[in-house]
Amino acid sequence: MYHPRELCPSLGTGYRLGPPQPVTEPSFPPALAEGYRYPDLDTPKLDCFLSGIEAAPRTLAAPPPLPPLPPALGAEPSPPAPEALHSLPGVSLSLENQELWKEFNSVGTEMIITKAGRRMFPACRVSVTGLDPEARYLFLLDVVPVDGARYRWQGRRWEPSGKAEPRLPDRVYIHPDSPATGAHWMRQPVSFHRVKLTNSTLDPHGHLILHSMHKYQPRVHLVRAAQLCSQHWGGVASFRFPETMFISVTAYQNPRITQLKIAANPFAKGFRENGRNCKRWALFIPSFIQQMFINSPLCAHNAPGGPCDSTLGGDVREPDPEQAPAPREAAPALAPLCGGSSAEAYLLHPAAFHGAPSHLPTRNPSFPQAPDSGRPAPYSAAFLELQPGPGSSGCPAAAPPAPFASHFLQGGPLPLPYPGAYLDMGSKPMY
DNA sequence: TCTGCTACCACTTTTGAATCGT
Protein backbone atom coordinates (compact mmCIF):
# COMPACT_ATOMS: atom_id res chain seq x y z
CA MET A 1 0.00 0.00 0.00
CA TYR A 2 1.08 3.48 -0.69
CA HIS A 3 3.01 5.43 1.87
CA PRO A 4 2.59 9.14 1.94
CA ARG A 5 5.33 9.32 4.51
CA GLU A 6 7.76 9.49 1.65
CA LEU A 7 5.95 12.41 0.20
CA CYS A 8 5.50 14.15 3.50
CA PRO A 9 8.33 13.03 5.72
CA SER A 10 7.92 16.02 7.92
CA LEU A 11 4.62 14.70 9.10
CA GLY A 12 6.08 11.78 10.90
CA THR A 13 3.99 8.73 11.51
CA GLY A 14 0.47 8.09 12.38
CA TYR A 15 -1.33 11.09 11.07
CA ARG A 16 -4.83 10.78 9.88
CA LEU A 17 -6.81 12.03 7.01
CA GLY A 18 -9.86 14.13 7.28
CA PRO A 19 -11.89 16.58 5.33
CA PRO A 20 -10.91 20.21 5.33
CA GLN A 21 -12.73 22.64 7.50
CA PRO A 22 -15.44 24.35 5.58
CA VAL A 23 -16.33 26.21 8.73
CA THR A 24 -13.16 28.17 8.41
CA GLU A 25 -14.29 29.48 5.08
CA PRO A 26 -15.58 32.96 5.89
CA SER A 27 -18.32 32.98 3.31
CA PHE A 28 -19.45 29.47 4.06
CA PRO A 29 -22.25 29.43 6.62
CA PRO A 30 -21.37 27.09 9.46
CA ALA A 31 -24.84 25.66 9.48
CA LEU A 32 -24.57 24.87 5.83
CA ALA A 33 -21.23 23.27 6.29
CA GLU A 34 -22.67 21.13 9.02
CA GLY A 35 -25.36 20.04 6.66
CA TYR A 36 -22.87 18.70 4.24
CA ARG A 37 -21.40 16.34 6.72
CA TYR A 38 -21.89 12.72 6.05
CA PRO A 39 -24.98 11.46 7.82
CA ASP A 40 -23.13 8.38 8.99
CA LEU A 41 -20.21 10.31 10.27
CA ASP A 42 -19.79 10.42 13.99
CA THR A 43 -16.68 12.25 14.99
CA PRO A 44 -14.39 12.56 12.04
CA LYS A 45 -10.76 12.51 12.81
CA LEU A 46 -9.54 15.51 10.94
CA ASP A 47 -6.07 16.63 10.52
CA CYS A 48 -3.08 16.89 8.25
CA PHE A 49 -3.65 15.79 4.72
CA LEU A 50 -7.05 17.18 3.99
CA SER A 51 -7.37 19.64 6.77
CA GLY A 52 -4.28 21.30 5.45
CA ILE A 53 -5.93 21.88 2.17
CA GLU A 54 -7.24 25.36 2.28
CA ALA A 55 -10.65 26.21 1.12
CA ALA A 56 -10.78 28.46 -1.84
CA PRO A 57 -12.12 31.92 -1.19
CA ARG A 58 -15.38 31.24 -2.99
CA THR A 59 -18.31 29.29 -1.83
CA LEU A 60 -20.92 27.33 -3.62
CA ALA A 61 -23.33 29.32 -5.65
CA ALA A 62 -26.18 26.94 -5.01
CA PRO A 63 -25.50 24.14 -2.61
CA PRO A 64 -27.28 20.96 -3.54
CA PRO A 65 -29.90 19.56 -1.20
CA LEU A 66 -28.86 17.06 1.36
CA PRO A 67 -28.84 13.51 0.11
CA PRO A 68 -31.84 11.45 1.13
CA LEU A 69 -31.62 8.95 3.88
CA PRO A 70 -31.11 5.37 2.79
CA PRO A 71 -34.33 3.66 1.90
CA ALA A 72 -35.47 0.75 3.92
CA LEU A 73 -34.44 -2.66 2.76
CA GLY A 74 -36.59 -3.87 -0.03
CA ALA A 75 -37.73 -0.43 -1.02
CA GLU A 76 -37.35 0.89 -4.50
CA PRO A 77 -33.84 2.07 -5.12
CA SER A 78 -33.31 5.76 -5.39
CA PRO A 79 -32.84 7.14 -8.88
CA PRO A 80 -29.23 7.74 -9.85
CA ALA A 81 -27.81 10.87 -8.41
CA PRO A 82 -27.60 13.72 -10.86
CA GLU A 83 -24.27 15.15 -11.67
CA ALA A 84 -23.18 17.19 -8.71
CA LEU A 85 -21.21 20.36 -8.66
CA HIS A 86 -17.85 19.90 -10.19
CA SER A 87 -15.03 21.93 -8.80
CA LEU A 88 -12.73 20.72 -11.56
CA PRO A 89 -14.58 22.01 -14.61
CA GLY A 90 -14.06 20.06 -17.77
CA VAL A 91 -12.52 17.10 -16.02
CA SER A 92 -13.99 13.76 -16.96
CA LEU A 93 -13.15 10.22 -16.06
CA SER A 94 -13.86 7.01 -17.92
CA LEU A 95 -13.50 3.45 -16.77
CA GLU A 96 -10.90 1.85 -19.00
CA ASN A 97 -11.79 -1.76 -18.29
CA GLN A 98 -15.48 -1.11 -18.29
CA GLU A 99 -16.35 -4.19 -20.32
CA LEU A 100 -14.56 -6.46 -17.91
CA TRP A 101 -16.32 -4.86 -14.99
CA LYS A 102 -19.62 -5.25 -16.78
CA GLU A 103 -18.94 -8.89 -17.34
CA PHE A 104 -18.33 -9.42 -13.66
CA ASN A 105 -21.20 -7.17 -12.68
CA SER A 106 -23.60 -9.16 -14.81
CA VAL A 107 -22.84 -12.17 -12.64
CA GLY A 108 -22.47 -10.30 -9.37
CA THR A 109 -18.93 -9.26 -8.63
CA GLU A 110 -17.31 -10.71 -5.55
CA MET A 111 -14.02 -9.53 -4.10
CA ILE A 112 -11.98 -11.73 -1.80
CA ILE A 113 -10.85 -10.05 1.39
CA THR A 114 -8.20 -11.63 3.59
CA LYS A 115 -6.40 -10.76 6.76
CA ALA A 116 -3.22 -10.06 4.84
CA GLY A 117 -5.01 -8.07 2.14
CA ARG A 118 -6.13 -9.12 -1.30
CA ARG A 119 -5.97 -7.15 -4.49
CA MET A 120 -9.10 -6.20 -6.33
CA PHE A 121 -9.79 -7.96 -9.58
CA PRO A 122 -10.82 -6.38 -11.80
CA ALA A 123 -8.93 -3.35 -10.70
CA CYS A 124 -10.16 0.18 -11.22
CA ARG A 125 -8.42 1.58 -14.26
CA VAL A 126 -9.53 4.98 -15.44
CA SER A 127 -8.66 7.53 -18.06
CA VAL A 128 -8.89 11.18 -17.24
CA THR A 129 -9.23 14.16 -19.53
CA GLY A 130 -9.60 17.86 -19.08
CA LEU A 131 -6.87 18.39 -16.53
CA ASP A 132 -4.56 21.35 -16.56
CA PRO A 133 -1.36 19.79 -17.91
CA GLU A 134 0.80 21.99 -15.73
CA ALA A 135 -1.10 21.68 -12.47
CA ARG A 136 -0.53 18.87 -10.04
CA TYR A 137 -3.16 16.46 -8.86
CA LEU A 138 -3.63 13.65 -6.41
CA PHE A 139 -5.50 10.52 -7.44
CA LEU A 140 -7.22 8.67 -4.63
CA LEU A 141 -9.50 5.69 -4.28
CA ASP A 142 -11.72 4.56 -1.49
CA VAL A 143 -14.44 1.97 -1.08
CA VAL A 144 -17.74 2.80 0.53
CA PRO A 145 -20.71 0.67 1.53
CA VAL A 146 -23.56 0.72 -0.91
CA ASP A 147 -26.31 0.11 1.57
CA GLY A 148 -27.01 -0.86 5.14
CA ALA A 149 -27.47 -4.56 4.55
CA ARG A 150 -25.48 -7.70 5.04
CA TYR A 151 -25.76 -10.20 2.23
CA ARG A 152 -25.91 -13.95 1.96
CA TRP A 153 -25.42 -16.27 -0.98
CA GLN A 154 -28.57 -18.32 -1.38
CA GLY A 155 -27.30 -20.86 -3.84
CA ARG A 156 -28.20 -18.85 -6.93
CA ARG A 157 -28.21 -15.25 -5.92
CA TRP A 158 -27.21 -12.76 -3.26
CA GLU A 159 -29.93 -11.73 -0.89
CA PRO A 160 -29.98 -9.34 2.04
CA SER A 161 -29.73 -11.22 5.29
CA GLY A 162 -29.87 -8.58 7.92
CA LYS A 163 -28.43 -5.31 9.03
CA ALA A 164 -24.92 -4.33 8.06
CA GLU A 165 -22.09 -4.37 10.54
CA PRO A 166 -21.10 -0.98 11.94
CA ARG A 167 -19.16 1.00 9.41
CA LEU A 168 -15.43 0.68 9.76
CA PRO A 169 -12.97 3.57 9.73
CA ASP A 170 -12.62 4.79 6.19
CA ARG A 171 -9.28 4.52 4.56
CA VAL A 172 -8.18 5.98 1.30
CA TYR A 173 -5.65 4.64 -1.15
CA ILE A 174 -3.44 7.29 -2.70
CA HIS A 175 -2.11 6.46 -6.11
CA PRO A 176 1.66 6.09 -5.88
CA ASP A 177 2.22 8.60 -8.66
CA SER A 178 0.55 11.32 -6.62
CA PRO A 179 1.10 14.15 -6.82
CA ALA A 180 1.63 14.34 -10.56
CA THR A 181 0.91 16.83 -13.28
CA GLY A 182 -2.25 16.75 -15.29
CA ALA A 183 -0.18 15.86 -18.31
CA HIS A 184 1.12 12.81 -16.49
CA TRP A 185 -2.31 11.59 -15.49
CA MET A 186 -3.74 12.17 -18.96
CA ARG A 187 -0.85 10.51 -20.71
CA GLN A 188 -2.04 7.03 -19.92
CA PRO A 189 -4.74 5.22 -17.97
CA VAL A 190 -4.46 5.36 -14.22
CA SER A 191 -4.60 1.97 -12.56
CA PHE A 192 -5.42 1.23 -8.95
CA HIS A 193 -4.49 -2.43 -9.24
CA ARG A 194 -2.31 -2.31 -6.13
CA VAL A 195 -5.21 -1.54 -3.86
CA LYS A 196 -5.69 -4.27 -1.29
CA LEU A 197 -8.79 -5.16 0.64
CA THR A 198 -8.74 -6.66 4.10
CA ASN A 199 -11.22 -7.77 6.72
CA SER A 200 -8.76 -7.14 9.52
CA THR A 201 -10.01 -4.19 11.52
CA LEU A 202 -6.57 -3.88 13.08
CA ASP A 203 -4.80 -4.02 9.76
CA PRO A 204 -1.42 -2.32 10.11
CA HIS A 205 -0.63 -2.17 6.39
CA GLY A 206 -3.02 0.57 5.34
CA HIS A 207 -5.23 -1.71 3.29
CA LEU A 208 -8.86 -0.76 2.81
CA ILE A 209 -10.88 -2.43 5.57
CA LEU A 210 -14.19 -4.01 4.62
CA HIS A 211 -16.74 -6.25 6.21
CA SER A 212 -17.30 -9.60 4.60
CA MET A 213 -20.66 -10.24 2.95
CA HIS A 214 -21.34 -6.55 2.46
CA LYS A 215 -21.86 -4.62 -0.74
CA TYR A 216 -19.35 -1.95 -1.62
CA GLN A 217 -18.45 0.40 -4.40
CA PRO A 218 -15.11 2.04 -5.18
CA ARG A 219 -14.83 5.76 -5.68
CA VAL A 220 -12.08 7.64 -7.43
CA HIS A 221 -11.18 11.11 -6.25
CA LEU A 222 -9.11 13.69 -8.04
CA VAL A 223 -7.65 16.48 -5.94
CA ARG A 224 -5.84 19.43 -7.37
CA ALA A 225 -2.96 20.14 -5.05
CA ALA A 226 0.74 20.67 -5.41
CA GLN A 227 1.66 18.29 -2.63
CA LEU A 228 0.10 15.45 -0.76
CA CYS A 229 -0.16 17.74 2.22
CA SER A 230 -0.57 20.88 0.23
CA GLN A 231 -1.72 24.01 1.96
CA HIS A 232 -3.54 24.98 -1.20
CA TRP A 233 -5.92 23.02 -3.30
CA GLY A 234 -7.62 23.88 -6.48
CA GLY A 235 -10.65 21.66 -6.54
CA VAL A 236 -11.90 18.16 -6.11
CA ALA A 237 -13.85 15.77 -8.26
CA SER A 238 -15.10 12.35 -7.31
CA PHE A 239 -16.35 9.63 -9.56
CA ARG A 240 -18.05 6.31 -9.18
CA PHE A 241 -19.05 3.71 -11.69
CA PRO A 242 -22.17 1.61 -11.17
CA GLU A 243 -20.62 -1.48 -12.68
CA THR A 244 -17.85 -1.59 -10.10
CA MET A 245 -20.14 -2.54 -7.26
CA PHE A 246 -19.11 -5.75 -5.53
CA ILE A 247 -19.75 -7.91 -2.51
CA SER A 248 -16.82 -8.64 -0.26
CA VAL A 249 -16.31 -12.30 0.63
CA THR A 250 -13.70 -14.45 2.31
CA ALA A 251 -14.34 -17.27 -0.15
CA TYR A 252 -16.07 -17.11 -3.50
CA GLN A 253 -19.70 -18.05 -3.34
CA ASN A 254 -20.75 -17.90 -6.98
CA PRO A 255 -18.86 -20.44 -9.14
CA ARG A 256 -19.42 -18.25 -12.18
CA ILE A 257 -17.42 -15.49 -10.54
CA THR A 258 -14.69 -17.98 -9.76
CA GLN A 259 -14.48 -19.03 -13.39
CA LEU A 260 -14.51 -15.44 -14.59
CA LYS A 261 -11.65 -14.62 -12.27
CA ILE A 262 -9.69 -17.67 -13.34
CA ALA A 263 -10.27 -16.84 -16.97
CA ALA A 264 -9.35 -13.18 -16.71
CA ASN A 265 -6.68 -13.02 -14.03
CA PRO A 266 -3.18 -14.03 -15.11
CA PHE A 267 -2.25 -15.00 -11.58
CA ALA A 268 -4.95 -17.65 -11.67
CA LYS A 269 -3.61 -19.24 -14.80
CA GLY A 270 -2.70 -22.30 -12.79
CA PHE A 271 -6.38 -23.01 -12.38
CA ARG A 272 -7.14 -23.08 -16.07
CA GLU A 273 -7.31 -26.10 -18.30
CA ASN A 274 -3.76 -27.19 -17.62
CA GLY A 275 -3.72 -26.29 -13.98
CA ARG A 276 -3.91 -28.63 -11.11
CA ASN A 277 -7.50 -27.66 -10.51
CA CYS A 278 -8.56 -27.89 -14.09
CA LYS A 279 -11.17 -30.45 -13.14
CA ARG A 280 -13.38 -27.76 -11.68
CA TRP A 281 -12.90 -25.63 -14.71
CA ALA A 282 -14.08 -28.43 -16.94
CA LEU A 283 -16.80 -29.36 -14.51
CA PHE A 284 -18.51 -26.01 -14.29
CA ILE A 285 -17.96 -24.55 -17.70
CA PRO A 286 -19.25 -26.24 -20.83
CA SER A 287 -16.64 -26.85 -23.45
CA PHE A 288 -17.90 -24.21 -25.85
CA ILE A 289 -17.72 -21.58 -23.12
CA GLN A 290 -14.26 -22.73 -22.21
CA GLN A 291 -13.28 -22.27 -25.83
CA MET A 292 -14.91 -18.88 -25.84
CA PHE A 293 -12.81 -17.83 -22.90
CA ILE A 294 -9.69 -19.39 -24.28
CA ASN A 295 -10.13 -17.54 -27.55
CA SER A 296 -11.26 -14.37 -25.93
CA PRO A 297 -9.09 -11.50 -24.79
CA LEU A 298 -10.96 -11.81 -21.56
CA CYS A 299 -8.71 -14.76 -21.16
CA ALA A 300 -5.47 -13.10 -20.34
CA HIS A 301 -3.58 -15.71 -22.27
CA ASN A 302 -4.87 -14.21 -25.48
CA ALA A 303 -4.54 -10.64 -24.48
CA PRO A 304 -2.25 -8.67 -26.75
CA GLY A 305 0.37 -6.35 -25.46
CA GLY A 306 2.95 -6.67 -22.80
CA PRO A 307 2.98 -6.18 -19.09
CA CYS A 308 1.88 -2.88 -17.72
CA ASP A 309 3.70 -0.56 -15.41
CA SER A 310 2.38 0.58 -12.11
CA THR A 311 0.04 3.06 -13.67
CA LEU A 312 -1.21 0.95 -16.48
CA GLY A 313 -1.25 -2.36 -14.81
CA GLY A 314 -4.31 -4.01 -13.58
CA ASP A 315 -6.47 -6.59 -15.09
CA VAL A 316 -4.99 -8.31 -18.06
CA ARG A 317 -1.27 -8.23 -17.97
CA GLU A 318 -0.08 -11.42 -19.43
CA PRO A 319 2.05 -11.04 -22.53
CA ASP A 320 1.06 -12.96 -25.58
CA PRO A 321 3.83 -15.39 -26.46
CA GLU A 322 2.68 -15.33 -30.07
CA GLN A 323 3.53 -11.71 -30.37
CA ALA A 324 6.91 -10.17 -30.65
CA PRO A 325 8.51 -9.95 -27.25
CA ALA A 326 8.05 -6.55 -25.76
CA PRO A 327 10.21 -4.86 -23.20
CA ARG A 328 9.08 -5.53 -19.68
CA GLU A 329 7.95 -1.98 -19.13
CA ALA A 330 6.39 -1.50 -22.52
CA ALA A 331 2.91 -0.08 -22.39
CA PRO A 332 0.16 -2.20 -23.86
CA ALA A 333 -1.94 -1.07 -26.73
CA LEU A 334 -4.86 1.20 -26.15
CA ALA A 335 -8.14 0.08 -27.51
CA PRO A 336 -11.50 1.64 -27.99
CA LEU A 337 -14.11 0.79 -25.49
CA CYS A 338 -16.25 -1.68 -27.25
CA GLY A 339 -19.96 -1.91 -27.32
CA GLY A 340 -21.75 -5.09 -26.59
CA SER A 341 -20.48 -7.37 -23.93
CA SER A 342 -19.56 -10.87 -22.97
CA ALA A 343 -16.96 -12.92 -24.71
CA GLU A 344 -18.38 -12.03 -28.09
CA ALA A 345 -17.68 -8.39 -27.53
CA TYR A 346 -14.22 -9.24 -26.38
CA LEU A 347 -13.64 -11.15 -29.55
CA LEU A 348 -14.82 -8.22 -31.59
CA HIS A 349 -12.73 -5.72 -29.67
CA PRO A 350 -9.85 -7.66 -28.27
CA ALA A 351 -7.78 -4.69 -27.37
CA ALA A 352 -10.42 -3.08 -25.25
CA PHE A 353 -8.92 -4.45 -22.11
CA HIS A 354 -5.58 -2.84 -22.34
CA GLY A 355 -4.07 0.41 -21.49
CA ALA A 356 -2.26 3.06 -23.38
CA PRO A 357 -0.86 2.92 -26.90
CA SER A 358 2.49 1.28 -27.07
CA HIS A 359 4.04 4.38 -28.54
CA LEU A 360 3.29 6.34 -25.44
CA PRO A 361 6.07 6.70 -22.96
CA THR A 362 6.02 4.53 -19.94
CA ARG A 363 5.41 5.85 -16.50
CA ASN A 364 8.03 8.15 -15.17
CA PRO A 365 7.67 8.58 -11.46
CA SER A 366 10.17 11.37 -11.33
CA PHE A 367 8.64 13.93 -13.57
CA PRO A 368 9.74 17.52 -13.15
CA GLN A 369 8.12 19.64 -10.56
CA ALA A 370 5.34 21.73 -11.88
CA PRO A 371 4.17 24.50 -9.64
CA ASP A 372 0.56 24.52 -8.77
CA SER A 373 -1.11 27.36 -10.49
CA GLY A 374 -2.98 28.09 -7.31
CA ARG A 375 -5.99 29.35 -9.17
CA PRO A 376 -8.99 29.65 -6.90
CA ALA A 377 -11.76 27.22 -7.32
CA PRO A 378 -15.22 26.92 -5.88
CA TYR A 379 -15.32 25.34 -2.51
CA SER A 380 -16.99 22.19 -3.55
CA ALA A 381 -16.60 18.59 -4.33
CA ALA A 382 -18.28 16.74 -7.08
CA PHE A 383 -19.76 13.32 -7.29
CA LEU A 384 -20.50 12.15 -10.75
CA GLU A 385 -22.84 9.32 -11.42
CA LEU A 386 -21.29 7.81 -14.50
CA GLN A 387 -23.79 5.83 -16.40
CA PRO A 388 -22.65 2.69 -18.12
CA GLY A 389 -21.47 3.24 -21.61
CA PRO A 390 -22.85 1.66 -24.74
CA GLY A 391 -23.35 -2.03 -24.70
CA SER A 392 -25.07 -4.20 -22.23
CA SER A 393 -24.43 -7.56 -20.87
CA GLY A 394 -25.89 -10.60 -22.42
CA CYS A 395 -25.71 -12.44 -19.13
CA PRO A 396 -28.59 -12.31 -16.74
CA ALA A 397 -27.96 -10.44 -13.57
CA ALA A 398 -27.46 -12.68 -10.62
CA ALA A 399 -29.53 -10.54 -8.34
CA PRO A 400 -31.44 -7.28 -8.54
CA PRO A 401 -29.54 -4.26 -7.35
CA ALA A 402 -29.94 -3.51 -3.73
CA PRO A 403 -31.38 -0.24 -2.57
CA PHE A 404 -28.86 2.50 -2.72
CA ALA A 405 -27.99 4.64 0.19
CA SER A 406 -27.22 7.59 -1.94
CA HIS A 407 -25.63 9.62 0.79
CA PHE A 408 -22.95 7.01 1.09
CA LEU A 409 -21.97 7.64 -2.45
CA GLN A 410 -22.83 11.18 -3.20
CA GLY A 411 -21.43 12.77 -0.15
CA GLY A 412 -21.70 16.49 -0.21
CA PRO A 413 -19.80 19.50 -1.31
CA LEU A 414 -17.07 18.99 1.20
CA PRO A 415 -13.73 19.33 -0.44
CA LEU A 416 -13.07 15.68 0.10
CA PRO A 417 -15.54 12.89 0.40
CA TYR A 418 -13.87 10.67 2.92
CA PRO A 419 -14.90 11.75 6.35
CA GLY A 420 -12.84 10.21 9.03
CA ALA A 421 -10.52 8.92 6.38
CA TYR A 422 -7.57 7.21 7.85
CA LEU A 423 -4.25 7.26 6.20
CA ASP A 424 -2.17 4.57 7.70
CA MET A 425 1.44 5.60 7.78
CA GLY A 426 2.87 2.37 9.00
CA SER A 427 2.66 0.29 5.89
CA LYS A 428 5.46 -0.83 3.73
CA PRO A 429 6.31 1.48 0.89
CA MET A 430 5.61 0.24 -2.56
CA TYR A 431 7.95 2.71 -4.19
C1' DT B 1 -25.53 -29.01 10.97
C1' DC B 2 -24.56 -24.87 8.76
C1' DT B 3 -21.99 -20.82 7.72
C1' DG B 4 -18.04 -18.14 7.54
C1' DC B 5 -13.10 -17.66 8.28
C1' DT B 6 -8.15 -19.02 8.23
C1' DA B 7 -3.97 -21.29 6.94
C1' DC B 8 -1.72 -23.68 3.73
C1' DC B 9 -0.90 -25.53 -0.93
C1' DA B 10 0.81 -25.57 -5.81
C1' DC B 11 1.12 -22.74 -9.47
C1' DT B 12 1.99 -18.35 -12.12
C1' DT B 13 3.41 -13.64 -12.60
C1' DT B 14 6.04 -9.79 -11.15
C1' DT B 15 10.02 -7.61 -9.55
C1' DG B 16 14.63 -6.28 -9.03
C1' DA B 17 19.43 -7.38 -8.66
C1' DA B 18 23.20 -9.41 -11.13
C1' DT B 19 25.39 -10.25 -15.31
C1' DC B 20 26.75 -9.54 -19.95
C1' DG B 21 27.40 -7.12 -24.32
C1' DT B 22 27.88 -2.90 -26.89
Next chain:
DNA sequence: AACGATTCAAAAGTGGTAGCAG
Protein backbone atom coordinates in the same frame (compact mmCIF):
# COMPACT_ATOMS: atom_id res chain seq x y z
C1' DA C 1 32.40 4.19 -17.65
C1' DA C 2 27.73 4.22 -19.11
C1' DC C 3 23.86 2.25 -20.88
C1' DG C 4 20.62 -1.26 -22.35
C1' DA C 5 19.30 -6.10 -22.72
C1' DT C 6 19.01 -10.50 -20.63
C1' DT C 7 18.81 -13.89 -16.95
C1' DC C 8 17.34 -15.71 -12.78
C1' DA C 9 15.85 -16.19 -8.09
C1' DA C 10 12.86 -14.33 -4.66
C1' DA C 11 8.64 -12.19 -3.67
C1' DA C 12 3.97 -11.61 -4.50
C1' DG C 13 -0.59 -12.95 -6.13
C1' DT C 14 -4.10 -16.62 -7.41
C1' DG C 15 -8.16 -19.93 -6.23
C1' DG C 16 -8.86 -24.52 -3.96
C1' DT C 17 -9.38 -26.99 0.05
C1' DA C 18 -9.25 -28.90 4.71
C1' DG C 19 -10.06 -27.77 9.18
C1' DC C 20 -11.70 -24.88 12.76
C1' DA C 21 -14.95 -21.84 15.40
C1' DG C 22 -19.29 -19.96 16.46
